[in-house]
Structures are given as structure tokens and as C-alpha cells.
Amino acid sequence: MELLQLHYFLAVARLEHVTEAARSLHVTQSSLSKTIQRLEEDLGVPLFDRTGRKLRLNEFGNRFLQRAERALFELEQGQQELKDLSGPEHGTLELAVTTASRLPQILSIFRQKHPHLHFHVQMLTTDEMLVRLHRGEVDFCLSSPPVKSDEIHCETVYADPILVAVPHGHRLANRHSVPLSELKDEWFIGVKKGYATRDLVDARCRSVGFVPNYVYEGDEPARLSSLVEAGIGIGFIPGTAKNPRERISYLRVEDVQLVREIALLSHKNRYISRAAHDFREVVVEYFATLSLEDQHQT
Known part of the structure; x- marks a missing residue:
């Protein structure tokens, strides 16, 4: 069994596709396939179920994958340690x-x-x-x-407080804090569901009796402050992300704990x-x- 065989095996096991694995390894598909076949011959069992160029680990492959990952992991750790010393x-x-x-x-x-x-x-x-x-x-x-x-x-x-961001000129702009329940009729901008901050905010809003009305949902957190500044809606922005150069007022939430760790x-x-x-x-x-x-x- 060769170290090269293990590296090739891990690539195929993770991608489950010969073409994609060969591309990631910068080798030809035929070379990759032959190396995997030699590994299976050395081990005496098939490691994959094959459908065209698609491969799926079978029971033998899943068992061997755990050992191979562990072995390569230890070798890489040893290599890293020696590099660090030298x-x-x-x-x-x-x-x-x-x-x-x-x-x-x-x-x-x-x-x-x-x-x-x-x-x-x-x-x-x-x-x-x-x-x-x-x-x-x-x-x-x-x-x-x-x-x-x-x-x-x-x-x-760090415990990062999540703040309410409102544009200058908003009815709340001169306040330092606000009860969460007072925001129930506002329009909101935010990231999509699945982001930790969004899910936390939505849960806290539900706990005080309302579901936020989002007029914008995106996947670029850095864009939210510019949308707030433009008056599209108000938003919940972590304290570490606030931008003092923008025309935005930041308020703390009074009645519930709104903090991301x-x-x-x-x-x-x-x-x-x-x-x-x-x-x-x-x-x-x-x-x-x-x-x-x-x-x-x-």
C-alpha cells in the first residue's frame, strides 16, 4: 500500500466522482482509476459501488476511510510539527x-x-x-x-450585543434604547434564514409577540448597513459590525437579551x-x- 493511493482514495471518497477527483488532484482520470484499482487489489475488497463515473463508498470503503483519514492526519501533523521546529x-x-x-x-x-x-x-x-x-x-x-x-x-x-440600526431621521434615531416589542410594525432588512444572527433575532421577536416583516433578505451581512442608511428598513446589526461613518443610529434592546457569542x-x-x-x-x-x-x- 502506497501513500499516494491513500491520498487518491480520500479525494475520490470525498467527491464521489472520478472526473472531479482527478481534476482536484491534477491527474488524468485513467491514472486515478488505476491507482484506486491497485489499492482495492492490495486490500482484497472493493471500496466503492460504481455507476458510470460516479462512485459511492460501500461498507468496506466507509470503514477504510476512517482509518485512512486518521493515518494521513497523523502524518500531516508530524510534517507540520517538523516545519514548525525548523x-x-x-x-x-x-x-x-x-x-x-x-x-x-x-x-x-x-x-x-x-x-x-x-x-x-x-x-x-x-x-x-x-x-x-x-x-x-x-x-x-x-x-x-x-x-x-x-x-x-x-x-x-466575546459577547457581541446585537443593536437596532435605524437611519438618521427615523422616529427612533434620537433614542439610546428601545423595547423590542415597540418594533413590531417596522419594516426590516436582514440576512436570510439560517444565519445565526437572523435566527436569534427572529426567535427573540416571536418571544415578545411578533414576526418581523422583512422587505429585504440577503446573504451579504456587510450590505445591511447601507440599506438601513438608505431608509429601506431598519435592521439588527452586531455591535462589532457597526460603522460610525454612516448616517445610522444604533439602539440597544431593552426588554430581552439580544447577544451573539x-x-x-x-x-x-x-x-x-x-x-x-x-x-x-x-x-x-x-x-x-x-x-x-x-x-x-x-
């Missing part, structure tokens, strides 16, 4: 985020500490983020909401490089400072 400032830090409102400031601080270290950031859904974390493809995830799992270390770093996630069984440890320290310190500023403002 040149800690010349690796790559892999990050995944579901919330990015304060990411530029965090990365700027980290870049000052590690000017020669490369980092790669992906904006993902929670499910996509967790898949990559379990596969060992990312070092840390910055997530909202926090994720609880036996294999994941979840460190809540931001957490830093890592895999408990993954080797954490020195640079990754430093990134964690930057994130924790940054949000601790932000929390103190919040306390001074209240």
Missing part, C-alpha cells in the same frame, strides 16, 4: 471564519507580530467550517455561534503551531480589550 516564521496559518467584522483589525495586529508568516482565510458556513476543521485543513475558526463537540475546543471570546475553535487532536498559539493570544487579547471598552461605555 522554521516557525515561514509556514502558513489556515483560518476559517463565519464572522469577519473585526477580522481586519485582528489580522493587522497578527501581521505586525509575524511579518513573514503567510495566512489564508476562508469565509464559510458553520457546516463547511466544521468539515475543514475535522479534516485538519484549518488551524482555527472564528465562529458565531460557538460549537460544542467532543473533538473541538471551543473558547468563547463569538468563539475561537480548534481541533483537540491537532498539532497547534507556535504561530497558531500566537494567533489565539492576539484574538483573546483583542476581544478582552473590546469588552473593557464596552464596560466603560455603559
Whole structure:
């Protein structure tokens, strides 16, 4: 059994399609198929049920996949550890985020500490983020909401108040706070259902007796403030995402707790490089400072 066979097997098992797997590996389909066939011959059992170029893992394949992922994971961890020991400032830090409102400031601080270290950031859904974390493809995830799992270390770093954003000239623009129930007749702009902030807001609104009337639902959180500023509707925007340069007033909600938690996630069984440890320290310190500023403002 060869290491190359395991890499090819994992690609096919994840994509369940020869053409797509070959493209991702930058090899020909015939070369990929022959390598998988040799692996099956070495193991003495078929690993896939085949329908044309579509492949689906059978019972043998599912059992072997768990072992193969674990074996390659350990080898990659060993490789990462040796790279860290030989040149800690010349690796790559892999990050995944579901919330990015304060990411530029965090990365700027980290870049000052590690000017020669490369980092790669992906904006993902929670499910996509967790898949990559379990596969060992990312070092840390910055997530909202926090994720609880036996294999994941979840460190809540900030309680981010969700504020009511209204345009200047709105009847509430001169207020500092508002009961949630007072908003029942307003028009709202927001992200689509399935986003953590949207689902939390909708649940809190239902708890005080109304369902928000959305006139705009999108998948770009950064666009919401511009729509509020244009007077399309009012919105719920996390405190970390508010923009003081826009003509928007932000109000706190009085009668219910409306807060999203931001957490830093890592895999408990993954080797954490020195640079990754430093990134964690930057994130924790940054949000601790932000929390103190919040306390001074209240």
C-alpha cells in the first residue's frame, strides 16, 4: 500500500466522482482509476459501488476511510510539527471564519507580530467550517455561534450585543434604547434564514409577540448597513459590525437579551503551531480589550 493511493482514495471518497477527483488532484482520470484499482487489489475488497463515473463508498470503503483519514492526519501533523521546529516564521496559518467584522483589525495586529508568516482565510458556513476543521485543513475558526463537540475546543471570546440600526431621521434615531416589542410594525432588512444572527433575532421577536416583516433578505451581512442608511428598513446589526461613518443610529434592546457569542475553535487532536498559539493570544487579547471598552461605555 502506497501513500499516494491513500491520498487518491480520500479525494475520490470525498467527491464521489472520478472526473472531479482527478481534476482536484491534477491527474488524468485513467491514472486515478488505476491507482484506486491497485489499492482495492492490495486490500482484497472493493471500496466503492460504481455507476458510470460516479462512485459511492460501500461498507468496506466507509470503514477504510476512517482509518485512512486518521493515518494521513497523523502524518500531516508530524510534517507540520517538523516545519514548525525548523522554521516557525515561514509556514502558513489556515483560518476559517463565519464572522469577519473585526477580522481586519485582528489580522493587522497578527501581521505586525509575524511579518513573514503567510495566512489564508476562508469565509464559510458553520457546516463547511466544521468539515475543514475535522479534516485538519484549518488551524482555527472564528465562529458565531460557538460549537460544542467532543473533538473541538471551543473558547468563547466575546459577547457581541446585537443593536437596532435605524437611519438618521427615523422616529427612533434620537433614542439610546428601545423595547423590542415597540418594533413590531417596522419594516426590516436582514440576512436570510439560517444565519445565526437572523435566527436569534427572529426567535427573540416571536418571544415578545411578533414576526418581523422583512422587505429585504440577503446573504451579504456587510450590505445591511447601507440599506438601513438608505431608509429601506431598519435592521439588527452586531455591535462589532457597526460603522460610525454612516448616517445610522444604533439602539440597544431593552426588554430581552439580544447577544451573539463569538468563539475561537480548534481541533483537540491537532498539532497547534507556535504561530497558531500566537494567533489565539492576539484574538483573546483583542476581544478582552473590546469588552473593557464596552464596560466603560455603559
